[in-house]
Amino acid sequence: MYEDKLKDECGVVGVYSKNRKEISRLTYYGLISLQHRGQESAGIAVKDNGEIRYYKEMGLVKEVFNEEILNSLEGEISIGHVRYSTTGESFVTNAQPLVVHYKGGKIALAHNGNLVNATKIRDDLEDQGSIFQTSIDSEVIANLIARNYKYGIKDSLIKSFEMLKGSFALVIIYNDKLVGARDPNGIRPLSIGKLNGDYILSSETCNFDIVGAEFVRDVEPGEIVIIDDNGIESIKYKEAKKALCSFEYVYFARPDSNIDGVNVYKARVNAGKILAKESFVEADMVAAVPDSGVPAAIGFAQASGIPYDIALIKNKYMGRTFITPDQESRELAVRLKLNVACENIKGKRIILIDDSIVRGTTSKRIINMLRKAGAKEVHFRISSPPVKHSCYFGIDTPSKKNLIGAMMTTEEICKEIGADSLAYISIEGLIESIGMGKENLCAACFNGNYPMEVPKMGHKFVFEKR
Amino acid sequence: MYEDKLKDECGVVGVYSKNRKEISRLTYYGLISLQHRGQESAGIAVKDNGEIRYYKEMGLVKEVFNEEILNSLEGEISIGHVRYSTTGESFVTNAQPLVVHYKGGKIALAHNGNLVNATKIRDDLEDQGSIFQTSIDSEVIANLIARNYKYGIKDSLIKSFEMLKGSFALVIIYNDKLVGARDPNGIRPLSIGKLNGDYILSSETCNFDIVGAEFVRDVEPGEIVIIDDNGIESIKYKEAKKALCSFEYVYFARPDSNIDGVNVYKARVNAGKILAKESFVEADMVAAVPDSGVPAAIGFAQASGIPYDIALIKNKYMGRTFITPDQESRELAVRLKLNVACENIKGKRIILIDDSIVRGTTSKRIINMLRKAGAKEVHFRISSPPVKHSCYFGIDTPSKKNLIGAMMTTEEICKEIGADSLAYISIEGLIESIGMGKENLCAACFNGNYPMEVPKMGHKFVFEKR
Amino acid sequence: MYEDKLKDECGVVGVYSKNRKEISRLTYYGLISLQHRGQESAGIAVKDNGEIRYYKEMGLVKEVFNEEILNSLEGEISIGHVRYSTTGESFVTNAQPLVVHYKGGKIALAHNGNLVNATKIRDDLEDQGSIFQTSIDSEVIANLIARNYKYGIKDSLIKSFEMLKGSFALVIIYNDKLVGARDPNGIRPLSIGKLNGDYILSSETCNFDIVGAEFVRDVEPGEIVIIDDNGIESIKYKEAKKALCSFEYVYFARPDSNIDGVNVYKARVNAGKILAKESFVEADMVAAVPDSGVPAAIGFAQASGIPYDIALIKNKYMGRTFITPDQESRELAVRLKLNVACENIKGKRIILIDDSIVRGTTSKRIINMLRKAGAKEVHFRISSPPVKHSCYFGIDTPSKKNLIGAMMTTEEICKEIGADSLAYISIEGLIESIGMGKENLCAACFNGNYPMEVPKMGHKFVFEKR
């Protein structure tokens, strides 16, 4: 399709409500607000007086749930999950939350991130006789907790999480507690909010604004929070170098979220401003590839003094699925979603801003469309550095040969996509735009400096491929 | 609804096909033929070159599968399952086959029956750290096999089955073998057929006739059959007193099946003949409650010399679901499915044959309808003895207080349902009708003599209720 | 599929309820009871305080309607319709009732039957500028009524019906009246019932028994009944020779209905008895092709003294749709629906009774199945005469070359289907079995004596083919 973007894998939300007031709706609205983090499947699990009920299905949040289902999901603690649509292994079996019976009762678990040692742990568990019914990391985590349960809630969590390598933001219903946890590097975000005495955990803070909750704080890297009637208990189970995913600011997170104290929209506008300084060019207008390029384009326009204008019109009624033209006219597929505002660009020199280039195919088609429609020049500016390396921590990166940034120089890419000029923001520029110091960010997809050892061939489908 | 019957829980089918010819269709037709054994969910799992794919969903076989799904389920070995519709725990999570990853690869498993020690085994496994995601016995069995896998295929099966107490007819895809097994008492049936060199396992033999396969033999009680390219290997892993479920002959099995060598239709006609001898009464016609009472009514008519005729007309387009009248007119609900052939019964003395009485509510409504329509006398004859005891081996019996045979004498029941006379076949009569000797049959629901120790409170939902 | 039967085209029901009590449910149950007359589409139209609402859709009655839809269809007058599934022109556009606005208000109309002069009338109307949106006769009738509306309700109906040639049983909501009408020959049935002061019109009387209504009388041939708060007004608008469709007794109608005073079940048993006299043969058992052959088989058994028994077992969970085997194994398709009770027929001489033979293909397969299963002799007896002529009055007869009775002698058919002997009931025998005199019955499909002139090439799809 016309989107040529890296994909996050999941969003999670959790609610602890003493007074049980509309817990499933709070969770539902949370998932609606996190829908951009995953459109493959959605699920909610609720603890209601010692019983855990759940519902999960393939589809968007609004498609999966209806009034009847939500009404059947009332209780004191709930967790929710959205998962992104990959090809191949999109089965409802792999939807989350995962709900399991274990010696001490029931656990429900939802996970955003990716473990790099899941196969190893799974092998060990299978050596001890465990069986697995899904291909998701969550089942591995649930098994660990179940095996450690005898040590009590806290220690079972600590012992289990100490074994995990990789990224995880977790929300768990564990007996009568709501548990939140973040990996020691804090690669994936997780925040705490409060609404009328109820606690909410969410991958992003936009959720809190929307439901009217107050932001309390972020869960810290290597922290477990255990929430019950007595409030929040915090356990710092492991220290490590922080390595928050910088791509959350580039593309994944919603602009109305703050992640670890930094507003996403502002970071994007900043990136546009820095980009204007780093690679200014004379032009008649600054335009964005909608919607994700808009904030950086606004920043670029502000910093450069070149007016912000519109070059591409989105068809807002297109979803992900419609009958596509056949191969020879892929450009038509792009135009059905994104048409050129012809009259507005004729004879103009355009600075076109996008947040990233992954494969480059859509960029090429868009630039071609602009030219055909009469654009005099198209200068392409990208508010992230070239993506050159695979992510092992929850982002679905294509294989290297499909990653144009890994295969070509900027000059070659410029020629390939047919732009008059092409510039990416520098890694330093991106880090400056976020403003939290490079020591706190993971920029491995740009520079290959992974925060931990990564497998040679590991990827998320490793379990299916055995 | 108008059906007041005991329900079987499942039907299973398995196919081993060297030449991989249309294996999913053979399995599908098998499930279509076993649909009477379970209408809640249906599923097929197929092994295709080392991978196991499966599809299972709530609904009838013809609703669950379509051409596209069947085409995606081709391979060398397949198993299928139909499950009966209960209230409460009818989730797709509990549908079968169950497919699991374990140390040695993948296993798919489908089960007809009920374990009486599943909770105990599950407790033990959870003590060792296992987690459970469903509330079906099959997950317990899969865990046992996975833990024993290191002993090799045969011994892992033997060691696992030796731990099970209760009833089970199992079909399993285990690495590159198709496995069939029957519990030591042989409570649930399982037969072997052959079609052009392919092997078929099926809960009932009607399946073989329909697809044109040849009946080979029944799997014996306490036998494991392991089928691969070399044919059938048989293991007799445990000896025990045979205790085949006599209700298979009364109601569950299709009349065109033979179970352990006895034709079901013939057994039912015999029961009608014996009933005629045991409780003859003068009348103008012998009629059946359709469809299950028909064979015994034919037998009764033949033995008594009173003509067989029709008193009740079925609406063959009614399924299980339609909009029902409200409570005060439940009789209308019955009549929509089963109307009286008024003209044919006016002024007549009717001997009405049914296979069993469970709650008695429908019997009462039918007799009332016949009287209103002008029947002079209604003599009710039942081709099974009164059901007085719960089954623990795979039949869903209502609680004792809803079991009219457990709560009232025959005289009281006769009065309650409004018949002119009521008679059940004797236990001896039923056993004689089957003709395999009482030492081979389980008649526990009639006489309380269970073939093994049964739990005090065990029932199939035990896992959910914890 | 395995059914090789002539098909009726429709069933109609109407309700007039002063007190508006659950009128949509009464109509719904009526359609459920008439489902055998048409399984393609179902619809209900209701007049509620001057407004007419309706709902119609492809599918079985229980599939088309749900609680919510029924609740939205309350009012004072309602009509309902079921239509049989043909190939080709099964669109919801052609579903009934038809609801139209005309000068005087709104009319809703449902029709069972077939007009032989619909094309001619339609041509005339189009000459006057009318347009047509469907290919059903009902639209022609509605146009006539609308054009005649100025003459008042009665005269507009009389003038309109006088122009119609063919068969029709009609129910109409016409302003604040419920109208029922039957063509002058009374080819299609229509009866009047009463329930707590409400009037019900129905194609068959079984509907009345089921909902607890009292049978009042049949609408007479050439009669219009106009029902309102003042009761029933009757208009005899045209006299003609009665010509009730004899196939209603042979196959179409439910056995628990009475048509023009004759009980359908009794007529079928009588036909079996007469058949036994006309074509007795020595045998060990009399069996039926289920379900429609059963009453005649019971009659044959009673008259011949040969015991009634079961040779074929139906799969009651099969609907009309399932994935069928490919062409080379059509016998498998038959067996999935209808399997042989092998054990019961081995070595036996069977008299097999069916109600009719249309194409003969299924008969051939069944007889072949019985022989393979070990039947010693199969004597086929048919409780209707050979179908040799097309029907123009609402029955879907195949083209002559597919009508085995039109193409072959009985001897040839016997050989073709592989029976040891074959006999049909005589036309006289059939008429005797019904017992109302041949002057009152249409037997044109057997003897070619049509009650009126019929078109050379007319058929029901004439409108689509232009």
Next chain:
Amino acid sequence: MYEDKLKDECGVVGVYSKNRKEISRLTYYGLISLQHRGQESAGIAVKDNGEIRYYKEMGLVKEVFNEEILNSLEGEISIGHVRYSTTGESFVTNAQPLVVHYKGGKIALAHNGNLVNATKIRDDLEDQGSIFQTSIDSEVIANLIARNYKYGIKDSLIKSFEMLKGSFALVIIYNDKLVGARDPNGIRPLSIGKLNGDYILSSETCNFDIVGAEFVRDVEPGEIVIIDDNGIESIKYKEAKKALCSFEYVYFARPDSNIDGVNVYKARVNAGKILAKESFVEADMVAAVPDSGVPAAIGFAQASGIPYDIALIKNKYMGRTFITPDQESRELAVRLKLNVACENIKGKRIILIDDSIVRGTTSKRIINMLRKAGAKEVHFRISSPPVKHSCYFGIDTPSKKNLIGAMMTTEEICKEIGADSLAYISIEGLIESIGMGKENLCAACFNGNYPMEVPKMGHKFVFEKR
């Protein structure tokens, strides 16, 4: 819901393809591109060798059609239609195209607009005996054409259109021609495009860009175009003062369309610029209510020198349907679709641009949200004049008492919605922004000057309410 907009009623598209190449896909992509004009139902009718086939259903274009349906809709001429979702009369019966049989063959017809004399014509037609099955104007038009057909194609169209009063852009399959027509005032747009020799008619030109067609010209007011193998024949059947709907530029049309020679995006940017001159105010940022306010906001920013920035973030995964919070928290419903970019607006003076205010309820909620999030000032600017009068030509305007512009002064509205200041563009300003002269535009919803006499109580549901 959060959208408080006037709604257009329909979009139409037509294709004439000599070589029959993928005509249904061209039509489908056209409807996809016109989806913003109607989201209630979609339909396509195709003429294929003298037969007309069609498919129409409730829902979005991408929901209604699939590959199989499109493949069944190939032919030489096709028309398509999208209809907007109103409450109450949204039945598939009213979906278009309308396909009718008439004396001369078949006609398919799709209509954008509204007739003000439909009731009168319908009455006259009913006087002559016509019946009506829908409540759409198209059925009236089809009847007229059918009655005039004897005059030949051209004259039948001329005679029919001469009788119509109101607005209409029509596409018609009439025998072997594709016909397009526009009412004498040209109230609704219709344009002609060409692609590889095939002709395309479309409500908007964006469609041509997207499928790669070349814009030929607009159909003129009072013009009929008849397209066949010989090309386009033009008939100017009636002269009248042009009165193109100005709201097409304000909101309805896509910004990438040109209507009667004027680019919609440019007109909107112009309106923003004029608004900046008419009602400048000091502020820190100019922001839009997305998406429709964006072009005017860009224009306002350019003209005022105040930077364009983002204040509201849209959830792009929300469609029209999700489970809404109950009444007391309607603001949550708005925030789920449109959240405030809090960090970006804190302490800022905002000029917020929207295209129109209809009821004012959403404006009030948005301004309240901005204030709560810390906006120092909110100056609301509207790029259209106050909507004060009902439209009778195809726009669904709420009743006057719900039209805030008709009930309150600008000062009162400002107070009601809680803005620091409020200004609308002047009518002159709007006309200047479009640039085609007020003598060519209908601005009746702003100034009450209707281009023709309008009914006192007429509205589009007049047929249902009788």
